[in-house]
Structures are given as structure tokens and as C-alpha cells.
Amino acid sequence: MSLDATEVVVVGAGLAGLACALDLTAAGRDVLLVEAAEEVGGRMRTDVVRGFRLDRGFQVFNTSYPQVKRRLDLRALRLHPFTAGFLTAGARGSHRVVDPTRHPGRSRDLLPGRLxxxxxxxxxxxxxxxxxxxxxxxxxxxxxxxxxxxxxxxxxxxxxxxxxxxxxxxxxxxxxxxxxxxxxxxxxxxxxxxGSLCLPRDGIGAVPRQLADRLPEGRLLLGAPVDRVTADGVALADGSVLRAGAVVVATGMARAARLLPGLPVPAGRAVTTFYHAAPAAPLREPTLVVDADRHLLNTVVLSEVVPGCSPDGRALVSTSVLGTDADEEAARTRAGELYGADTSRWRLLADYRIADALPAGPAPLALSRTTRFAPGRYVCGDHRATASVQGALASGARAAREVSADLDRARLARPAVRGGAGR
Incomplete structure (x- = not known):
């Protein structure tokens, strides 16, 4: 089945795809945004598990990014801040590292010689x-x-x-x-x-949902995985064909490389996040705890950051470990050591093992790259810019600019058709 042609198809409704679709729409382009999942967000999604709101991997939202300030209504997200700093814990004890300009009364460990x-x-x-x-x-x-x-x-x-x-x-x-x-x-x-590191009241998924709500009606197609990019558009997994003059691939980098053979992509950084429900909060403050001995990356009591993410008064604890082969019991035990808490009654809610959580960015690193891949074919995402919310949004914006510029050039290059006979 072939559907009506559109000017631009954007594949993937993560932040880059949403930014691209919104900017193209604002420029007067006919755009269809296609997403394989049943909701927008890509890696920035929030699940509800037994009443707990769990982001798909531990995430934070930084309010200082220029693209964030330009595109999002921060007040509507009802942001809850983390402590401006962190606790480091390990064999040498625990120490508090905070921004003394924001937490002057909690910065004793920053006195010379203490830390x-x-x-x-x-x-x-x-x-x-x-x-x-x-x-x-x-x-x-x-x-x-x-x-x-x-x-x-x-x-x-x-x-x-x-x-x-x-x-x-x-x-x-x-x-x-x-x-x-x-x-x-x-x-x-x-x-x-x-900036400030925060989380929206309704989870990190509220960020892409706010962007998606600004799309024109009928311009977002969910539950429609793209099987391949074709000569005249894209073919969906169900056999449908979406014809388009331009296609923007705004998926994760592994999927983008499959849809656009020959596309170079960086290596991926992997992480596992465990979510546990604990009878009581092992730390009564919204502060990230960092493992100085590097058995874990970090752990945090998310219900101290956003109280509403727990449905029943239990504490929601997030613990993250490098790689995708992390052991839950070892991670939970180590988190207990860092908090100085008994974890025997902690209950696992979910674990997220994310192979390509971030694109690697060793030097030399191109902080922004063209989104043009081939005539009429484009690619955007944080792997084409910086590994951040800012990078994803900025790459989507760049894709929209380059698509519009190319469509305008193509239109101007078409020979004018003269009317009238006998001249």
C-alpha cells in the first residue's frame, strides 16, 4: 500500500526528530514524523511499574542548555532539582562536594585540606x-x-x-x-x-511529550516501524510505503546505520540502571551519591528528588553501573555500603540495560556535523553533535535548516514552464 506523498518524512520521534519536525513545520513544510514505538521520546521515556515512575535509565535534565530554553516551557514541566553537587563515598569515607554559592552551609568538606x-x-x-x-x-x-x-x-x-x-x-x-x-x-x-540539574514531576518523558503536543494534528504516526529507506521515501514494516521528497533519519545511531548503509557512527557507551523500592529512604536528601571506589557509577534516592514518583511511601532508589552485564545483587549490596543501609528488603522493580546510552566522544571530536548523507537523505541525533539533550535538539534544528535549504535550491533549479501557444 502506498500512502499520499509528503514533502518530508522524519523517522524517529526522539528529541532530534521532534526538533526537526517542529522546525520544518514552522518553515511551512509538509512533514510527517514516523515513530516505531507507541509513544514519543526515544531514550527519554518514562514507564510506570507497579505505580512507580521509572525513567528508561537514570537521567537528569539540565536547564541551562540554549535549545532547552528556546523550545520548552520549563514551568509547565514542574521541575524538581537535585542538590547542586554530590556525595562521594567509599573506602576513605564519605564527603560532600557542593557548589558553595548555592549551598554555603553544606560546603565544609571544601575547606582546604579536608577533601x-x-x-x-x-x-x-x-x-x-x-x-x-x-x-x-x-x-x-x-x-x-x-x-x-x-x-x-x-x-x-x-x-x-x-x-x-x-x-x-x-x-x-x-x-x-x-x-x-x-x-x-x-x-x-x-x-x-x-544550570540546575532537575527532573520533571512526571518523569523525563514529559520533555518529548511537551514537544510532540506542538505538532499539527495528523503529522505524527506512532507504532509504525520503518523497515528501510527507499528511492522515493520509506517502507514500513507492515508493507506500507510513505513517499517523500526528503527523508530525515533521526533514530538511535545503530538503527540509523542500518537504515542508511555506509553511515559512520561512533562507538556506543553502555550502562545498566537498577530501580529498587526500599522500605525507607537510605538518604533523606535529593543528592547523587558517587562511588569513589568505582564499583558503581552512582546511586540516588529519586523519591527524595520527585516525591510523587513513588505511589505508596516507599523510597525509589536508582543505581547505575557501567556496561550491560551488571549483577543486580552486587549493585544493590554496593549501594547499601555507600548509604550505610541494609538492602535485604529492597525489591527490584526493573533494570534497564542500554547498549548505546551515549555516543562515545574521544578527541578529536566534531561538535557539530552536517546532517546531509545523500541527495534527499539526512541524519540527525546526538551522535551527529554533542552527546546531550542540547546536542540532539541542535542536530535536529540543523537538519531542518539543511533540508529546507536543499528543497528551496531544488525548486529554484527547476526550469520555468512557459505558457501560451504560437509565440
Missing amino acids: MPLRDLAALGLLGACDAVLPAGVLKRLPETSTARALRAAGVSRRTLDTLLAPFLAGIFLEEELETSSRMFHLVWRSLVR
Whole structure:
């Protein structure tokens, strides 16, 4: 079955696809957004399991991203903030690392000599100030190396790097060696200093749902997996054909590589997140706990961040581990050690094992790449920009600009048809 032709088909209703479809629609294009799942969001989705709201893997929402500020009604998301900082726990005890400008009464561990030497404090303070003040365009043009080397060059000691910063950043980059590009690090550090890490009241899935609600009626097709990209559009798994002048593939990077053979994609970073229901909160504050000894990435009592994510007064605990082969009992036991809590009565609600949670970003890293793949064929997503919400939205916006520009050029290149006879 062949459906009516449309000007542009966008495949995948994650953040990149939604941004692309919305921008193309705003530009007056006829767009159809096609999604394999029964709801929008891609990796940013929220499930309800036994009344608990579980994001598909531990996620945070940063309010400082320019694309977020431009596109989203933050008030309507009813955001709940995390503590501006984290707790680090391990064999050397637990210490609190917070932004002293936001939590001045809880920053005793930042006194020189308690957690790190004065030189490291000064180096991190200068680094944060520069990243916060300098324009993002300047940060993108800084000399590039790995994050680990950049921090050492900034004056951070090896001990502070290994015992404090590396365990924390591993949870952001999903890799322990800090080989991620220093340019990516500076942009992330800037966003942490300038913004707030939050979660929407109704889970991270509320973010893509808000964007999808702005699409014109009938321009979103759910439950329609695309089997292949064809010469004149896309073929769906049920045999239907959607004809289109342009096709934008906005899926995850592995799926994009299958739909567009020959597309180069980066390696994926893998993570497992376990969700447990606990009789009581092992930590009565909305603070991320980082494993200084690196058995886990981090753990957090999400019901302290968003109380409504638990239906019955029990605590909802999220614990994340690198890779997809993590053992639940080992992760739960280790979380208990970090909290100093008995976990024998914790009950597993769900585990999410995500092979391509983030695209790897070692140096040298192109922070933004064209979305053009072939004539009339485009690809967007965080794997074409930075591994972040900002990167996904910005890549979708770039795809919309490039599609519109190419369609306009094609229209102008068509020969004019002269009317009238006998001339």
C-alpha cells in the first residue's frame, strides 16, 4: 500500500526528530514524523511499574542548555532539582562536594585540606569561572585533548582527579578513563555551573511529550516501524510505503546505520540502571551519591528528588553501573555500603540495560556535523553533535535548516514552464 506523498518524512520521534519536525513545520513544510514505538521520546521515556515512575535509565535534565530554553516551557514541566553537587563515598569515607554559592552551609568538606588541597580548589574554581563566563563558541575552539589531560593541565592533582573527579565524570560520560574530548568536557562543566540539574514531576518523558503536543494534528504516526529507506521515501514494516521528497533519519545511531548503509557512527557507551523500592529512604536528601571506589557509577534516592514518583511511601532508589552485564545483587549490596543501609528488603522493580546510552566522544571530536548523507537523505541525533539533550535538539534544528535549504535550491533549479501557444 502506498500512502499520499509528503514533502518530508522524519523517522524517529526522539528529541532530534521532534526538533526537526517542529522546525520544518514552522518553515511551512509538509512533514510527517514516523515513530516505531507507541509513544514519543526515544531514550527519554518514562514507564510506570507497579505505580512507580521509572525513567528508561537514570537521567537528569539540565536547564541551562540554549535549545532547552528556546523550545520548552520549563514551568509547565514542574521541575524538581537535585542538590547542586554530590556525595562521594567509599573506602576513605564519605564527603560532600557542593557548589558553595548555592549551598554555603553544606560546603565544609571544601575547606582546604579536608577533601583536596588548596591548589586543586583554586584550579577548579578558576576552571569553573572561565567555563561559565566564556562564550560557548570560544570553548569549542580551545585546543583539544582528553578530559583527563585537560584537568591535569589545569592544575588538578592526580589524586583529586582519580578519587573525586573521575568517579563523578564517569557517570556523565559513561567511561572511566576520561578520554572524552576536552571540548565536550568544557561545555558540560559550563552547563553544570550555569544550570540546575532537575527532573520533571512526571518523569523525563514529559520533555518529548511537551514537544510532540506542538505538532499539527495528523503529522505524527506512532507504532509504525520503518523497515528501510527507499528511492522515493520509506517502507514500513507492515508493507506500507510513505513517499517523500526528503527523508530525515533521526533514530538511535545503530538503527540509523542500518537504515542508511555506509553511515559512520561512533562507538556506543553502555550502562545498566537498577530501580529498587526500599522500605525507607537510605538518604533523606535529593543528592547523587558517587562511588569513589568505582564499583558503581552512582546511586540516588529519586523519591527524595520527585516525591510523587513513588505511589505508596516507599523510597525509589536508582543505581547505575557501567556496561550491560551488571549483577543486580552486587549493585544493590554496593549501594547499601555507600548509604550505610541494609538492602535485604529492597525489591527490584526493573533494570534497564542500554547498549548505546551515549555516543562515545574521544578527541578529536566534531561538535557539530552536517546532517546531509545523500541527495534527499539526512541524519540527525546526538551522535551527529554533542552527546546531550542540547546536542540532539541542535542536530535536529540543523537538519531542518539543511533540508529546507536543499528543497528551496531544488525548486529554484527547476526550469520555468512557459505558457501560451504560437509565440
